[in-house]
Amino acid sequence: MKIKKRVLSILCASVFAASLTVPSISAAEIPATQGTNVTFLNQRTAMLPQHMSDFVRHESMVYTNSSYWAGGNANRSVSAPSSTYNYYTPDFLCSSGMRYDSSGNQLGIFGYYAISTYSLRKSAGFASKVQSDYFETDSFIQCNLSRVSNAIKYDDGTAYTPRIGDVLKFYDNGGFSIFITGVRDNTIQYADCDADGNCKINWINSANINDLNVHGHRYVDYVQRPMMVGDVNGDTFIDSKDQTELFRIQMHEATVEYNKKYRDGAADITRDGIISILDGPTLQQVIAGTNTRQYGYLYE
Numbered sequence: 001m002k003i004k005k006r007v008l009s010i011l012c013a014s015v016f017a018a019s020l021t022v023p024s025i026s027a028a029e030i031p032a033t034q035g036t037n038v039t040f041l042n043q044r045t046a047m048l049p050q051h052m053s054d055f056v057r058h059e060s061m062v063y064t065n066s067s068y069w070a071g072g073n074a075n076r077s078v079s080a081p082s083s084t085y086n087y088y089t090p091d092f093l094c095s096s097g098m099r100y101d102s103s104g105n106q107l108g109i110f111g112y113y114a115i116s117t118y119s120l121r122k123s124a125g126f127a128s129k130v131q132s133d134y135f136e137t138d139s140f141i142q143c144n145l146s147r148v149s150n151a152i153k154y155d156d157g158t159a160y161t162p163r164i165g166d167v168l169k170f171y172d173n174g175g176f177s178i179f180i181t182g183v184r185d186n187t188i189q190y191a192d193c194d195a196d197g198n199c200k201i202n203w204i205n206s207a208n209i210n211d212l213n214v215h216g217h218r219y220v221d222y223v224q225r226p227m228m229v230g231d232v233n234g235d236t237f238i239d240s241k242d243q244t245e246l247f248r249i250q251m252h253e254a255t256v257e258y259n260k261k262y263r264d265g266a267a268d269i270t271r272d273g274i275i276s277i278l279d280g281p282t283l284q285q286v287i288a289g290t291n292t293r294q295y296g297y298l299y300e
Contacts, residue, residue, distance in 0.1 A: 030250065030275040035300055036265030039136040042294035043228055046135060049182060052164050055134055056181055056191070060203050069126045070199045081198040087119040088129040091138035091300050126193035126201070127167045127177040128224065134165050134179075135226040137299035139262065141236055142169075145220040150211045152220050160223065162188050162209055167224040170217035178205070178214055186210050229295040230286050232256070232267045242266075243283055249275060265298050 045051050063069060063077045070082035120128050132138050144155050145168075152160040162168075166180040168190075181203070182189035191203045195215045207214055225236045232242040232249070233256045246267050248254045256263060269279040269286065285291035 030252075030264075032264045032268040032273055032275050034273075035261050036298045037300070038229060038271065039296040039299060041136045042296050044294060046297075047164055049164065052134070052181055056203060059130060059133060063126075063130070063201050065201060065203045067201055068199045069193045069201055074125070074129055077201060081200075085121045086125060086129075086199070087121050088125040088132070089119045090128060090132070090140055122199055123192055123194040124169065124175070124177040126199070127179040127191075130179045130191060131165060131167050131224065131226070135297050137226050137297045139227045139297070139299050140167075140224050141227055141231075141234055142222045142224045143236055144222050147212075147219055152209070152212060160220075163225070165225070168212075168214075169221045169224065170214060170219060171221040172217055172219040175221075176214060176217045190214075226297040227262055227266065228297055229266055229271070230269055230283060232263065232283075234263065234266070238283075239287060243280065243287065246275075246280060246283055250277070250280075261300075262298055269295075271295075 062075070067077035067079055068081050069077050069086050070084060071078040072082075072084040072086065074086040074088050119125070128140070131140070145152050145160055146155075147153075148157075154160060162180055162183050164180060164183060168178050168180065170176045176192070176194070178190040178192045180188050180190050186209050187206055188209055190205045190207065191201070192205060192214070193199050193201050195202060205214075212218060212220065223236070227234070228236070228238060230238040230242060233245040235241065245254065245256050246269075249264070249267055254263070264275060267275050267279060269282040282291060286295065
């Protein structure tokens with residue numbers, strides 16, 4: 001059973017409110033929605049190139065290079081093409097990314113549908129399966145991307161910066177997905193499956209992010225990332241916008257609508273089962289990089 005936090009003194013509440021330049025809030029405790037857990041893998045470790053290198057070394061022994069992700073078993077590859085597809089089904093998928101108005105202001109809602117579980121195959125299935133293995137979660141968020149000249153941008157016009165572990169989905173020429181295994185300057189390394197039309201696996205690919213062209217696919221649809229503790233507004237970044245949304249939750253005025261269970265799981269920064277005034281300063285420390293605790297990814 002979770003241990004409830006003690007209500008802070010009026011003095012502590014005043015210092016807290018003043019330090020964050022946002023409306024003061026009560027010290028009332030809000031139970032975090034039950035059902036979300038946190039991975040052992042933490043966000044800092046996941047972004048280390050060496051961690052990804054170790055993962056690729058191990059994963060490529062399960063899905064060997066130039067073998068085929070087919071045969072009806074998503075947990076292995078086969079040595080020859082097969083007419084039987086493999087499928088991977090995420091437990092939770094937010095789509096299609098945070099929405100923005102014409103002025104670039106975040107509307108705080110996901111478009112079209114917020115919760116979806118469906119089976120993926122070929123390049124999309126392989127990339128998502130490998131991503132799930134890497135981050136130890138089946139819970140993902142998708143954010144819209146589009147090409148503007150030779151730049152890949154989000155809906156609000158900001159440039160996309162690739163991260164280790166990203167899955168990129170292209171929508172042209174029948175669609176294609178890749179799993180990013182490395183980022184260096186303007187070059188990404190990635191793994192993929194099905195460039196040959198037979199679900200053949202290739203762990204050794206590279207592309208220039210400024211003119212992204214993956215086997216003839218150039219038009220990016222979205223980036224898929226795991227759901228992080230601290231990413232309260234669900235835009236795949238941990239920043240001041242999450243602080244603002246955390247206060248809104250605490251004041252019962254939340255504006256983000258994607259999934260209350262995962263939103264509240266991300267907002268419980270101190271990981272004690274409740275959302276209270278203690279989570280704000282901790283999130284501030286995470287954003288500033290002064291918090292030494294390691295935070296992971298959410299899963300159901």
